[in-house]
Each structure stands twice: as structure tokens, then as C-alpha cells.
Amino acid sequence: MADLPQYCMYFSPLTDAALHDLLQATETRTYRKGQYLLRKNQTCNHLFFINAGLVKSFFFSGDKQFVMRFFAENVLFSVFDSYTSRAPSNCMLIALESTTVTTIDYDSMAALCQAHHCIETFFRKLLSVATTKMMKRIGEMLEGKATERYNQFAAENGAIMQRISLGDIANYLGITQQSLSRIRAAKHYLPKGK
Numbered sequence: 001m002a003d004l005p006q007y008c009m010y011f012s013p014l015t016d017a018a019l020h021d022l023l024q025a026t027e028t029r030t031y032r033k034g035q036y037l038l039r040k041n042q043t044c045n046h047l048f049f050i051n052a053g054l055v056k057s058f059f060f061s062g063d064k065q066f067v068m069r070f071f072a073e074n075v076l077f078s079v080f081d082s083y084t085s086r087a088p089s090n091c092m093l094i095a096l097e098s099t100t101v102t103t104i105d106y107d108s109m110a111a112l113c114q115a116h117h118c119i120e121t122f123f124r125k126l127l128s129v130a131t132t133k134m135m136k137r138i139g140e141m142l143e144g145k146a147t148e149r150y151n152q153f154a155a156e157n158g159a160i161m162q163r164i165s166l167g168d169i170a171n172y173l174g175i176t177q178q179s180l181s182r183i184r185a186a187k188h189y190l191p192k193g194k
Contacts, residue, residue: 004049004102007076011125018116025108030100037093037101044082044089046103050075053099054163058171059091067172068137070096072160080130097163146175150183 004026005019014022028051031037037055038044048055050073057068057079068091071077082089083106104112113120140149150173154161161169170180 003074004076007049007074008122011129012118012122014118014122015116018112018118021115022104022112022119025112026102026104028100028102030098031095033095033097033099035095037095037099038079038082038089038091040090040092041088042082043086044079044093045106047076047078047083047109048093049102049104050077051100051102053101054096054160055099055101056094056096056168057091058094065171066174067168069133070157070160070164070168070172072163076126077130080127084127096165096168141174146173146179147183147186149173150180 005014005023008014008019008022026049031053037046037048040059048071050071052073055071055077057071057077059066059068069077079089079091079093081087082091086106109119109123113123140152144152150169153169153173157164166180167177170177173180175183
């Protein structure tokens with residue numbers, strides 16, 4: 001069960017008053033499969049916490065789609081470069097299945113950070129983790145071989161892999177769907193113990 005207060009406390013302890021104010025600033029929204037949470041050239045105005053569902057972060061370069069991340073239950077995320085800079089986003093967010101999120105808008109979060117030092121600390125830690133994960137993601141794409149990227153993706157996302165299309169996995173890995181099929185077939189037919 002997704003639990004926003006528990007998620008927040010994982011990053012940084014919050015006072016009862018801060019947690020109360022944070023929860024008062026949230027709004028719950030539901031998106032149908034295929035519905036956008038954020039479109040290209042919109043400024044990202046929200047933090048999103050997934051209560052149920054699955055979301056993809058992606059962009060296009062020409063006609064090629066690049067998937068940056070998948071977000072499932074019990075994760076707080078945003079398109080942080082747009083969110084923090086207040087600039088239009090090149091990335092888009094789309095629901096891959098019926099998805100319910102708890103949102104916190106930018107102005108509310110700014111006011112909460114101003115009012116509660118513990119929320120400011122939480123937000124700073126959240127940004128730090130998001131930045132670290134994005135740098136790791138960029139490193140994987142630049143340095144890792146496709147098979148290594150697939151193995152790492154499978155290890156880190158095993159719980160949600162069945163919910164993601166092969167096309168989206170291939171776009172995440174930066175390979176064709178045919179290459180992904182070959183990698184999956186080779187992994188399936190490895191001798192035992194390998």
C-alpha cells in the first residue's frame with residue numbers, strides 16, 4: 001500500500017505540524033491509461049506520488065522515443081529540471097495504466113519549505129536522490145552494453161517488468177525491439193549456473 005507520510009519520513013523526519021500541513025496541501029488525481037500527466041512544452045508544476053499505477057517519463061528526438069524512467073507505486077517524482085527552473089519541459093509523463101497520484105503543486109511546496117525547515121530538508125534530499133539517479137541513468141546509457149543495461153533494468157525493476165511493454169523497455173535501453181528479443185532469448189537459454 002502506497003503511503004506518502006511514510007515515504008517522506010524515509011528521507012527526513014517531519015514534525016507532526018509539518019506532516020499535517022504537507023497532507024493538507026495535497027490533491028488526489030486519477031489518470032486513465034494513455035492520459036498525460038505532463039505534455040511537451042508544459043512547465044511541470046507538481047510533485048507526483050503514485051498511490052496505484054505506472055507512469056513513463058519520455059521524450060522524442062526526431063521520430064525516436066527515449067524513455068528516461070518508469071515510476072510505480074510508492075514513488076515521489078517530477079520532471080525536476082522543469083519543476084525547479086519553472087521552464088517548459090522537453091520530457092513528457094504518461095500513465096501506462098490507470099494511475100492514481102497524490103500531487104503537491106510548486107507554490108504549495110515552496111510555502112511548505114518556507115514554513116517548515118524539516119520539509120525544506122526533505123525536499124533537498126529528494127532532489128539530491130533524483131539527481132544521483134539521473135546521473136546513474138546517463139552513465140548506463142553512455143557506458144553500458146545493451147545486455148548489461150537489460151540485466152540491470154531487470155534486477156532493479158523485476159516487480160514491474162510484466163507491466164511494461166517490450167517496446168517501452170527497448171526504448172528505455174536505447175535498442176530496437178528485435179535486439180531486446182535477442183537479449184531476452186539468449187538470457188533464457190543460458191546453461192544452468194551461468
